[in-house]
Amino acid sequence: MAEVVEIKEENRVYGKSPLITDNVMHYCPGCSHGTVHKLIAEVIDEMGITDRTVGISPVGCAVFAYNYIDIDWIEAAHGRACAVASAVKRLHPAHMVFTYQGDGDLSAIGTAETIHAAARGENIVAIYINNAIYGMTGGQMAPTTLLGMKTATTPYGRDPRLNGYPYKIADMMVHLDGTAYITRQSVHTPANVRKCKRAIRKAFDTAMAGKGFSLVEVVATCNSGWKMSPVAANRWLEENMLPYYPLGDIKCNE
């Protein structure tokens, strides 16, 4: 029989971030949002900047991010988060201002707001959850939906002649002079979670140092929308998403 070790403060190696609230998350089991929320909360707490951090939540599944991370939040109209964040940062230059957006929000309806905030070199961070689907509205095609992928609005698979091609906004943003740090991460394995947290921290540090715009894309699963078990979704992400959306830093201005 294994030895039972009493959990005490001195032998505790892991705990819930004090910035994660006790609210029950509405996300589906297996969803990546909860993990990314946790990483953001940990980074804000470790940086000690709760009193000068403002988060901008999107329209989409993460609209309720404000229920889970215990900081001041502004809930933006669909796609407009980077415009909202730009204004908050301009008026509070010493604050940490970040947006949390899905692929539909940031790279479909909000493309103009995103690109222009980046082009202006706003000292903000956009956390960009790319799960190749519209989760909240019930699994429709996103700008990032892979070719051949079945969704509620591409029931026979995404056909470029009918539905156009997916695109990589992160790769496009590399060419903007206002961007400082562009990275693509995932949270589908513990190792990737740790890398993703380092990337978020780097992006937050970049914004606080006034170096320009940062984008942290997180290639994520939507097992409900993909109609898979969480385990199968993680495997599908590795086999299908990562070849098209390869992980790693894409631009890093020192």
Next chain:
Amino acid sequence: MAQQQEVKLMKGNEVIAHAAIRFGCDAYFGYPITPQSEVMETLMELKPWETTGMVVLQAESEISSINMVYGAAATGKRVMTSSSSPGISLMAEGISYIAGAELPCLIVNCQRGGPGLGTIQPSQGDYFQACKGGGHGDYHLIVLAPYSVQEMHDFVELGFELAFKYRNPAMILADGAIGQMMEKVVLAPQQSRMSEEEIASRYGSWATYGKPADRARNVVTSLEMQPEMMERNNLRMGAKYRLIEENEVRYEAIGCDDADYVLVAFGSSARICSATVEMARAEGLRVGLLRPITLYPFPMQPIAELAKRVKGFLSVELNAGQMVEDVRLAVNGVAPVAHYGRQGGMIYTPDEVLTALKQKLIKA
């Protein structure tokens, strides 16, 4: 000793910029569009970020500028934007969100003719848009209608005052004529912007400037998924609008005391109609002018009172007949109500208005 008054000759649009700085505005976000581009041009020339610290930013679209207003207003700042009709249409979504999240801000619409791209010439075709919604959902803007360059100046202060009093967006509904014309204006002395401490003490219950350890997090949102709670939010806003209707009606009555006929007109149209009143009276016709200063809340009661004793109302507007619907609601069938308007950037002369009054009401 009283400070010497600062009197200048300025365009209406330029005055908006000067007044914004002087009344302690924290930020302006905008996008160029004729006939109001002088607002941002003047701000950029005045460089208030070097004096008061006011932020001025040219956005990539009106959609973006109104959402910048939303974000900045959420942090308790005094923020504004300005545009003209097609740009205001683009802002409609954001304005609805600002009203839904109950944030204060000031929006200036220097109206031009529509629909569509229409014309860059003056119009009052956005009355419905300003007073009856514009964006989706049940909400109202507080709408101020300036009829002089001086009022362009004064209503920046009044607009912010009312916006913060009710936590509701306010709009200055001007037009291309008021925006472009030059007049004498008495400029207010420079006021300081509100400090972060003052914002925290006044608006700490809702503003999202970063959560201090001693208060719960603030969330600015218009979203409420529970129908019972959403209805409660709607009813709370409705109660606020009733309060605004009770307390904030502003209007000017010129020669209405003995009037047989009353012209109802706002903005540049009221300016023209005030000359019509003089002309009519010189002919022995007892004509008055009721000029709504607030279009929402609309001066229902004063018009209803006048309706009991006058022979008719002529709603004179640079549009196809919009405010006339509110005049009819106020009159409620008690007296005849007619509309006279011109469109497309065409503007009536005072004697054209008098002719219309004679044709539509006096000889009828």
